[in-house]
Amino acid sequence: MTERRTFYPPIEPYESGHLDVGDGHSIYWERVGTPGAKPAVFLHGGPGGGFGADNRRCWDPDKYDVLLFEQRGCGRSTPFASLEDNTTQHLIADIEKLRAMCGHEKWQVFGGSWGSTLSLAYSQAHPERATEIILRGIFFGDQYEYEWLFKHGASEIYPDEFEKFLAILPEEGRDNPIEAFHRILTGEDEHLKLQAARAWSRWEGVTVTLLPSEATLAHFDDAKQALAMARIENHYMRHGCFLDEGQLLANVDRIRHIPCVIVQGRHDSCTPPRSAWELKQAWPEADLQIVPDGGHLFNEPGILDGLIRATDRFAGD
Structure with missing residues (x-):
């Protein structure tokens, strides 16, 4: 078998800062690699997540x-x-402001999970700005995906953890967890808010791992991480990710001319392969790679191999 690719060596940013994007928001950004080399942008997951040092290491x-x-x-x-x-x-407008700040005409768009949603939405809004699109763990923000995560799907794979997820909610709110969590996460009880945030974030941490990972669950249990993840993710999901139902599939023709690689774990319990398969049917030119021993996280060996081979493939373009 061909040896699987892994991370490039650790790297520190050569430049970082904050960009005032208006509306009272200031966006933290950093740049790594070689100034003037092939441009790329990384779109992290969540919504409400962020990025870590290892995310810098997926490119030569x-x-x-x-x-x-960070969104x-x-x-x-x-x-x-x-x-x-x-x-x-x-967020789409912020990406354009960041691109202009960098002085790039075009760049490679790379995103996983919610980052795949945002990558598709951004590229469809500005197809002239994407040289390639590299996606992982496809999520459209459509109703069946919310039902998979919060009703029937992941709950049948992890029934014990789903029971823990719902436990903080009153009985009458458990048939609509997104709305019930919203009431707590935007309420005045700070102690209950943090408990709810940790429950929401833990459920995310459970569904993204192929095998149990205490380190992953500890990351999602961190108070700051949990609060941003739960509040922002719940906010987006409550509003259908601010997209029309079926929008991203319906608009694939806008980007079919752009080279695309899709890396999808076969056993992804957070964003199951159905969406990646539907995207491939609408976009036959895209290179869909279903990793037979892969889950959701970008740093699983098979997923990471596919992502790094993709950035290497496009490095000279």
């Missing part, structure tokens, strides 16, 4: 100039965990 630093940033309300961006003026359309 000699051949790429990569911008990573509105996330990580080091301010105001923290804010829901005000925080929609998909705002």
Whole structure:
């Protein structure tokens, strides 16, 4: 068998800062690699997530100039965990402001999970700006995906954990967890809010792992991580990710001319392969790679191999 590719060596940003994007929001960004090399942008998951040091390591630093940033309300961006003026359309506009800040005409768009949603939405809004699109763990923001996560689907794979997820809610709210969690996460009881945030974030941590991972669950249990993830993710899902039902599939023709690689774990319990398969049917030119021993996380061996081979493939284009 061919040896699987893994991360490039650890790298520190050569430049970082905050960009005022308006509406009271300031976006944290950093750049890694070689100034003037092939441009790329990394779109993190969630909504409400962020990025870590390992996310910088998916590109050959000699051949790429990569911008990573934390979306509105996330990580080091301010105001923290804010829901005000925080929609998909705002994020698309922020990406364009960041591109202009960098001085790029075009760049490679790379995103996984919610980052795949945002990558598709951004590229469809600005198809002239994407040189390639690299996606992982496809999520459209459609109704069946919410039902998979919060009604019947992941709950049948992890019934014990789903029971823990619902336990913080009153009985009458458990048939609509998104709405019931919203009431707590935007309420005045700070102690209950943090409990709910940790329950929401833990459920996310459970569904993204192929095998049990205490380190992953600890990350999702961190108070700051949990609060941003739960509040922002719940906000987006409550509003259908600010997209029309079926929008991203319906608009695939806008981007079919752009080279695309889709890396999807066969056993992904967070964003199951159905969406990746539907995207491939609508976009036959895309290279869909279903990883037989893969789950959801980008750093699983088979998933990471596919992503790094994709960035290497496009490094000279």
